């Protein structure tokens with residue numbers, strides 16, 4: 346009897362320990378971020394953090410992550426009893442805390458100095474952090490000092506001046522204030538936010554919404570045009586794919602945020618599902634076009650890249666090249682480009698980059714994206730992939746009397762892979778293109794994707810009633826002497842009209 350009661354006691358004790366351990370492990374980290382209207386470049390952060398280890402760190406993401414801590418000052422840590430703790434910089438990326446604090450909760454405070462623009466960032470300042478007369482743009486990477494690796498349900502509260510508003514893609518916990526719950530540390534870092542007097546426009550589509558942030562006088566003057574075009578592109582993609590972007594289980598894709606800030610230079614960067622762009626409303630047509638091309642290309646990745654996911658980089662030609670093809674179709678659909686500009690872009694941008702790629706004629710597009718080669722072989726992947734996509738689409742249309750097209754391939758892949766853990770490999774692409782084109786596409790892949798031979802556009806474009814020439818290394822597309830109804834229809838399909 347005594348034995349029983351003692352083991353019962355032990356069980357109760359163990360149970361209590363578990364409850365205690367559990368509550369201590371699941372205690373949420375919470376951040377409070379405050380902006381000041383008169384000193385927008387100084388952002389104050391206060392946080393309560395349950396230490397999983399003795400290091401404080403910032404994001405590993407970005408082109409030079411070791412630079413993030415440079416913009417953090419007055420970093421202070423205090424124990425729950427209010428005792429201040431010594432914090433040492435361990436290396437350029439981390440701070441070290443005394444080991445005895447592990448598993449305790451500490452209070453952290455620091456100032457973020459938003460003067461990142463003082464130095465040059467590879468890829469530009471657009472995805473980093475900057476101050477403009479109409480507010481402050483921050484990436485989660487630049488803002489948060491974190492601890493541990495498996496934090497969940499992090500609560501973040503923002504305090505913005507009365508005349509300001511905050512735009513962020515997260516879901517509010519409370520309708521009445523700027524409080525949010527962030528599922529994990531990745532989501533915390535891979536976000537963008539804008540606090541200021543900017544304009545926010547939401548474009549909803551069922552359970553998905555596109556959040557447009559517009560900043561700068563010239564941009565606001567063209568608000569209607571920007572929103573109308575974005576709406577058209579969104580509508581085109583949803584109809585094409587047969588639905589909204591669907592993420593893999595456990596990840597979030599309900600809001601995509603697009604920030605458009607006025608700037609001299611046109612630029613753009615993607616962080617997570619979000620896009621930060623610089624547009625110059627006064628720039629020439631070509632510059633405007635680059636901006637819109639960037640928007641439509643990156644936006645399509647929510648489907649081709651985030652909904653359809655791939656095994657490895659050997660299918661990057663499909664992810665990037667097919668996205669370019671649909672970008673061109675979307676821009677035709679919205680009236681941002683016309684037939685003439687489409688032909689010009691095909692030559693000036695894609696054929697020229699393809700033709701002048703260092704791997705032209707020797708490297709297979711499937712191998713061009715391995716390791717860090719993606720940027721070195723832009724022409725092969727983005728241009729070569731686009732031309733392969735054109736060949737496939739036109740072959741399918743030609744063989745099916747224009748009843749089927751690459752659109753059907755994309756919808757089929759969406760149904761098969763959207764919202765699942767499954768990823769697409771090269772063989773699946775060979776099979777599905779063969780199925781829809783009613784042709785064995787294995788030889789095409791061997792030659793043009795797994796091999797380095799050029800895609801013979803002169804073979805495929807006549808299906809759309811167009812003649813192609815490569816005189817003086819220029820891709821010229823001209824209407825054939827006579828076009829059949831079928832060819833005319835296929836050309837309309839090429840432009841995204843059917």
Ligand SMILES: [Zn+2]
Nearest residue numbers: 642646665668
């Ligand atoms: Zn891309």
